[in-house]
Amino acid sequence: MLRGKSRFEMNEKPLIRSLNHRLFVKAVREADLEKYSVDVLKKFLFKIGITNFDEVTTFSKNAREWLNSHFDAGLPKVLERLRSKDETIKLLLDCNGAKSESVLMNSRGKRTACISVQSGCKLNCVFCATGKLGFFRNLSFGEILDQVLILRGDASIDRIVVMGMGEPMDNLDEVIPALHFLTSKDGYGYSRKRITLSTVGIVPGIERLANSGVGVELAISLHAVDDNVRSAIIPMNSKYNIEDVLKASKLYASKANSKVTIEYLLLQDINNSEDDAVKLGRISRKYLMPINLIVFNPTEGIEFEPADNLERFTKIVSDNAIAVTVRRSKGKEISAACGQLVMRGA
Ligand code: SF4
Numbered sequence: 001m002l003r004g005k006s007r008f009e010m011n012e013k014p015l016i017r018s019l020n021h022r023l024f025v026k027a028v029r030e031a032d033l034e035k036y037s038v039d040v041l042k043k044f045l046f047k048i049g050i051t052n053f054d055e056v057t058t059f060s061k062n063a064r065e066w067l068n069s070h071f072d073a074g075l076p077k078v079l080e081r082l083r084s085k086d087e088t089i090k091l092l093l094d095c096n097g098a099k100s101e102s103v104l105m106n107s108r109g110k111r112t113a114c115i116s117v118q119s120g121c122k123l124n125c126v127f128c129a130t131g132k133l134g135f136f137r138n139l140s141f142g143e144i145l146d147q148v149l150i151l152r153g154d155a156s157i158d159r160i161v162v163m164g165m166g167e168p169m170d171n172l173d174e175v176i177p178a179l180h181f182l183t184s185k186d187g188y189g190y191s192r193k194r195i196t197l198s199t200v201g202i203v204p205g206i207e208r209l210a211n212s213g214v215g216v217e218l219a220i221s222l223h224a225v226d227d228n229v230r231s232a233i234i235p236m237n238s239k240y241n242i243e244d245v246l247k248a249s250k251l252y253a254s255k256a257n258s259k260v261t262i263e264y265l266l267l268q269d270i271n272n273s274e275d276d277a278v279k280l281g282r283i284s285r286k287y288l289m290p291i292n293l294i295v296f297n298p299t300e301g302i303e304f305e306p307a308d309n310l311e312r313f314t315k316i317v318s319d320n321a322i323a324v325t326v327r328r329s330k331g332k333e334i335s336a337a338c339g340q341l342v343m344r345g346a
Helices: 021-030 037-048 061-070 129-133 141-151 172-183 203-212 227-233 242-255 274-287 310-320 340-344
Strands: 077-083 089-095 098-107 110-114 118-120 135-138 159-162 195-199 217-221 260-266 291-295 324-327
Touching: 021 037, 021 061, 021 141, 021 172, 037 141, 089 141, 098 118, 098 135, 098 141, 110 141, 141 172, 159 172, 172 195, 172 203, 195 203, 203 242, 217 242, 242 260, 242 274, 260 274, 274 291, 274 310, 291 310, 310 324
Parallel strands: 110 159, 159 195, 195 217, 217 260, 260 291, 291 324
Antiparallel strands: 077 089, 089 098, 098 110, 118 135
């Protein structure tokens, strides 16, 4: 189940963290605060982690009282916190009635946070546990940032990947302000090279992100080199095909002056032929994008198998591509792939 009871249904004060960005800005202005106070409040809520507006000592007493009487500053509830043998931590959060997942992975002492942007997803990619859950709602920019805030309670974070539940290009009104806060000096101050956003490739979204000025790195979930195969596993491909997505990504790379990587989930008898490997390598060379091969993590209810020719496939891609890396799943025993934890409780 993606959905619990929201505070609105329970007749409680709304959570300020769940307001969308437009309403958040409006709330600050209605508290009779100046425009710059929007950034001040973001910092107190999403970086310092206050849960009561009285802690914003730079605001007037009247403004604090107004905020306290209209909103709750409480954090999302942590419904589950799991830790695997490889020190992966996975959280299941209740964001005002919407469930979402966040993961903290540890690789040779470097920690990467994987965060969600939606509760569920509309796009229904057939290999994805989140796709099977359906869509409940977009997460607000605050609910996206809260995941970083909460995960930082476990350890410092070196890198952030927007690769959890949901398609970021389907929620850019919230994702862009969240990325601005993560990269701004007044926010978390992460270098844009330390943040990667993953997308199946919604072309207008890629263009909008390129124009937004956030300039984070992009990972394109290609997962096939043939449009028929890709449309069968990623329905959005029938709207924006492989060439559309790669061309938009190339423009993104030059406009945002940022790296774009091609992600390729290896699925047995679907996309792992030697011919696929050659074509994938050539795409990498043509568009000057490195390849990240992903080993499929078998998931209950999803009828795919990991490819049995990883080594050979990698060798052929590497003979043709500009660069190739292989990514294996972390935290297998705690269902760390996106959507698995919610699915388990569904
Ligand atoms: S892979 Fe991404 S876009 Fe596709 S269903 Fe899963 S979360 Fe949605």
